[in-house]
Amino acid sequence: MLNPLQKLNPKLFDNDVELVPIRKGFGEGLLKAAELDKKVIGLCADLTESTQMHFFKNKFPERFFEIGIAEQNLASVASGMAAMGKIPFITSYAMFSPGRNWEQIRTTICLNDRPVKIAGSHAGVSVGPDGGTHQAIEDLALTRVIPNMVVISPCDAIEARKATLACAKTKFPTYLRLARNNTPIITTEGSPFEIGKAQTFFISKSHDGKEIRPVAGIIATGALVYKALKVAETFAKEGIAIKVLNLSTIKPLDEESIWRLAHEAGAIVTVEEHQIVGGMGSAVAECLARNYPAPIEFIGVKDVFGQSGTPDELLEHYGMGEKDIKKAVHKVIARKK
Numbered sequence: 001m002l003n004p005l006q007k008l009n010p011k012l013f014d015n016d017v018e019l020v021p022i023r024k025g026f027g028e029g030l031l032k033a034a035e036l037d038k039k040v041i042g043l044c045a046d047l048t049e050s051t052q053m054h055f056f057k058n059k060f061p062e063r064f065f066e067i068g069i070a071e072q073n074l075a076s077v078a079s080g081m082a083a084m085g086k087i088p089f090i091t092s093y094a095m096f097s098p099g100r101n102w103e104q105i106r107t108t109i110c111l112n113d114r115p116v117k118i119a120g121s122h123a124g125v126s127v128g129p130d131g132g133t134h135q136a137i138e139d140l141a142l143t144r145v146i147p148n149m150v151v152i153s154p155c156d157a158i159e160a161r162k163a164t165l166a167c168a169k170t171k172f173p174t175y176l177r178l179a180r181n182n183t184p185i186i187t188t189e190g191s192p193f194e195i196g197k198a199q200t201f202f203i204s205k206s207h208d209g210k211e212i213r214p215v216a217g218i219i220a221t222g223a224l225v226y227k228a229l230k231v232a233e234t235f236a237k238e239g240i241a242i243k244v245l246n247l248s249t250i251k252p253l254d255e256e257s258i259w260r261l262a263h264e265a266g267a268i269v270t271v272e273e274h275q276i277v278g279g280m281g282s283a284v285a286e287c288l289a290r291n292y293p294a295p296i297e298f299i300g301v302k303d304v305f306g307q308s309g310t311p312d313e314l315l316e317h318y319g320m321g322e323k324d325i326k327k328a329v330h331k332v333i334a335r336k337k
Contacts, residue, residue, distance in 0.1 A: 009188055045069055111147075141277070149174070150173065281296075
């Protein structure tokens, strides 16, 4: 069942669950952050509507800067503005920022510890027909390796709005990973969110209301959290207890929540729309290797590039569908024995 403490969307498993692009939550959050703090500014690389920065641009044109198709300049100009006391948010497709301008992000922003917020939109293979050149499936690896960088991957539009507001108040360089397509609304306004904290979204309970010890834990991030929850719900109907952890902050990692889940469940499956190598699953494996080694399976892209197709076709083709998650859970449970 959905964890009542998280105050999640009660219609989550209904056929008519509301669908909203995660990137829209960023746009709404940025607008609110700018209303609360005049130091918030926006810079874009000629993709204001696609990245949802047009909300900000339309209301605060004097605080918006169109850099054009020059992502390296986008990062460097923002770093300079941050040095002068501003709180810059920069946006482009994730393939271009942090993809194309990684060195400028590393050197001008993170090395100098400037509080620039980097919103990478259209991440993952679910960009679909745009094809492999535009499908950022390496961005978590690129950003989490840089010192001083905070990395956040929201599960829905509401969490993206909260994450945007939260990082506007920090003094750290931050990467926000945003999906393009409509995504089910999982959380509500009452759901807790804190940078650096994971949330338990799904638990199993007995008929008398007592929580059942899970036989496996699923740790998911971003748009695929919904699929992880659907799989857990299916297992629950089969009498198999699964616990699902929403890992919205990839760095700093909530290591305590991860090793506690591994200790409780004895086996872990990680789920992400990203390369398995270097991604969220790698971060989880690093944590478990240090604290509580346990059997682990990884759902993600397996060392290949993307290609054109519909989002659903690509997720299935690259082994990130519900059946693939369910298979990984069965496999990791078997490894416990």
